[in-house]
Every structure is written in C-alpha cells, then in structure tokens.
Amino acid sequence: MQPSHHTATQQQRVQEWMRKSPLRITRARSSVAAVLLRQAEPITAELLFRRLLDIGEDVSLGSVYRILKQMEEDGLVLRDRHVSSGGIKAVYAIASVTAPSRAYVFRCDVCHRQQRIADAVLAVQLANVATLEGYALGTEIVIPARCRDCVPAAGQS
Numbered sequence: 001m002q003p004s005h006h007t008a009t010q011q012q013r014v015q016e017w018m019r020k021s022p023l024r025i026t027r028a029r030s031s032v033a034a035v036l037l038r039q040a041e042p043i044t045a046e047l048l049f050r051r052l053l054d055i056g057e058d059v060s061l062g063s064v065y066r067i068l069k070q071m072e073e074d075g076l077v078l079r080d081r082h083v084s085s086g087g088i089k090a091v092y093a094i095a096s097v098t099a100p101s102r103a104y105v106f107r108c109d110v111c112h113r114q115q116r117i118a119d120a121v122l123a124v125q126l127a128n129v130a131t132l133e134g135y136a137l138g139t140e141i142v143i144p145a146r147c148r149d150c151v152p153a154a155g156q157s
C-alpha cells in the first residue's frame, strides 16, 4: 500500500472550502473531505460511501453523490473516469492544483502567433490528468496548432 501523497496544499484547500462554503458544515461533509484526503488514488463514490460506513458515518449514498457534486462545482474535487472490466466509473480526488495559476497557449507552428486560452474547466482537467499520470505541469502549457491565416486553403495539403 502506497502512502497517501496528499499535500499540504490539498489540506489547505479543504479547509478553505469549509470556511467559504455557504452551506452548513455537516459531519458528513467533513467526513467525505477527510476520507478523500486520506486516499492515495481517486476513488469511486461507492467506495467512498463504504469507507464512510467503516468509520461509522451514518450517511446515504445519495448524500455522498450530492456532497461530491457540490465539491466538484466548487472546484475542490476533481472527477475523472476510471475504465475497468466493470465499465466506466467516475472517480473523485481532492484537487491538488489551482487552475488559474496556469496558462494554456495555442501557438501556431507556422507564424508562431500565440493565443491564450481562458478555460478553467480545461485547465483543471489537464492538471488532474497530469497528476493522475504522475506528471507535474509547467506554468505555461503550449499547444501546437495552426492559426487561421496559416491553414492551407482547401484542396492543398
């Protein structure tokens, strides 16, 4: 069993979320956050639910889904897909990065014109995939592309 690799940043984010959250901090919500923080790997809502029962938390699976959805909307939790023989399942983990700290840039490979992308959802998803795969992303991610002016006219190659 791999030791949990949650970072101080993740814990900080949970605490901040708890503070800022307009909703009442329920025991269930702090327990969900606590279980997620202990996970080395993203887990499914069902597994999270079972972990909660293990620690004696009286919560329904429906509540777990609701709490996760809200955490996801608040940007605290990242949802990813886990593909296995049993099909595709959503897995959840505490976000370890803050999306706006990164810039995504399209760069034309012909004229080198650059265009910044402001897409927080994309930024979070890319950062999440990188984390899951064990990569650290730089502060600027350049995506090779071809700008409108440099795209060859139809019929040419």
Ligand SMILES: [Zn+2]
Binding pocket: 108, 109, 110, 111, 112, 113, 146, 147, 148, 149, 150
């Ligand atoms: Zn160009």
